[in-house]
Amino acid sequence: MEPLLSVAGLTKRYGGRLACDGIGFTLDPGEVLAVVGESGSGKSTLLSLIAGEVAADAGSVAYRMRDGATRDLDTLSLVERRALMRTDWGFVRQDATQGLRMAVSAGGNVGERLMGVGDRHYGRIRATALDWLARVEIAADRIDDPPTRFSGGMRQRLQIARNLVTAPRLVLMDEPTSGLDVSVQARLLDMIRGLVAELGLAVIIVTHDLAVARLLSHRVLVMRAGRVIETGLTDQVLDDPQAAYTQLLVSSVLAA
Amino acid sequence: MTPAPSSSPLPLLVFEDVAKSFTLHLRGGAVLPVIAGATLAVHPGECVVLGGASGAGKSSLLKMAYGNYRCAAGAIRVRDGDRSVDLATAAPREILGLRRTTLAYVSQFLRVIPRVGARAVVEAAGIEGGLAPAAARTRAADLLARLNLPKRLWALPPATFSGGEQQRVNIARGLIADRPILLMDEPTASLDAQNRAVVVDLIAEKRAAGTAILGIFHDADVRQAVATRIVDVSAFHGALAA
């Protein structure tokens, strides 16, 4: 089977520092890849490069489009790339204020992505938005509230609804649960786990929390200082780590 | 000991000259040799029990057979329909595929998933193993009832259960689907006599259905009741470099 996403040699330099240094991997449909590593290791930069939000100094990202053709994302026009990001890809940000429109109602946040794929029917958009709010456990009577009135956990759930409403095949997530209370985290993780399995999503999830990687991912990629230190089956990498750095990472947390 | 099955068709699980060692980078790169020259085959309907002292490497062998630990050398061949896959060299995707279709594993402890109830945990394992949702639901209930898990616990997440209760959920989860190979790591350690006897029965049923079982059973009575053969893992230390 041809992979959904192929990343090769992705490199990004900030001044004298290599934020990403020749990163490569492939992702199959429905596969969940966790990118782990300590702060500053280049995880967010990797996602930005894949999403084309930051220009790479070297390397390529190829994606199998809905029509089955694999395209190098550099060859897409700006319009094509925007359309891809708005429909077939999702991006759940660590900071909800960057992933949501804070001045727009919850329903509007979800509806906006639907309008982006051409839906103009107000009643249908509102019904779909309501359905998605329910799926992420946001009460129907909050549909007209802006996310500024939501708690941290609710904002992340709204981001998930906003991203998944267009039935994307690939979702990037940058630390979606960090900064939340433990019980709020557990609820969000459980929701993500359920939706990912139910919808067969391919996901690249960045996290510094190894327990999150274990719960959600099939494969894991360990990064340090812009490089891939170790990669493999998630439980194998966490239970039988080979690289010195991975052993240190695993040993510095309690029972991940 | 239980008699071995009369006909011996192709083995489902084969260890060929398998070695395992750990390189402890946080201890100056010291190498801990655990197993060398492990050769072993498990046929349909057999229950091979790994023996040997604590620390001998029994759990490590099981974990390698599940793809959870890597092999340092040798091959672990898993029969998957018409083909045979070597876990020592298989890609992560292949290992995950084998876990869905072929390999079942009952670990020593349940790794709980937050917010998911006991019955749902077992049911999900059944669906992942290829059962239709309705069948998974029925079978999960049957197994939990047979293992005497009080019905009032079924809807609750096992995080707050006692060790024995968690272990029974774990056993039900491992046994619900019909996978040809079953790996069990001390599944009865925290169970009372009544529930140990249930597990012995469940293992006999799996064997009768042609499952190849490789397990570790501390309790001498259980071991006698389930084993068709006992393999002492210390036999795989001879080839270790001192």
Ligand SMILES: Nc1ncnc2c1ncn2[C@@H]1O[C@H](COP(=O)(O)OP(=O)(O)O)[C@@H](O)[C@H]1O
């Ligand atoms: N826009 C930027 N300008 C300059 N340096 C950056 C920028 N973004 C990231 N970096 C640097 O690149 C490295 C990797 O950062 P980042 O990808 O955010 O890591 P992580 O997400 O793993 O914490 C860090 O040293 C960071 O300071």
Ligand SMILES: Nc1ncnc2c1ncn2[C@@H]1O[C@H](COP(=O)(O)OP(=O)(O)O)[C@@H](O)[C@H]1O
């Ligand atoms: N992930 C690991 N990292 C380092 N050492 C390990 C690991 N797993 C097991 N060991 C060591 O390997 C040896 C065999 O352990 P194990 O297979 O659990 O034995 P048994 O199940 O026979 O008691 C022990 O010395 C144990 O400490």
Ligand SMILES: [Mg+2]
């Ligand atoms: Mg980051």
Ligand SMILES: [Mg+2]
């Ligand atoms: Mg053991």
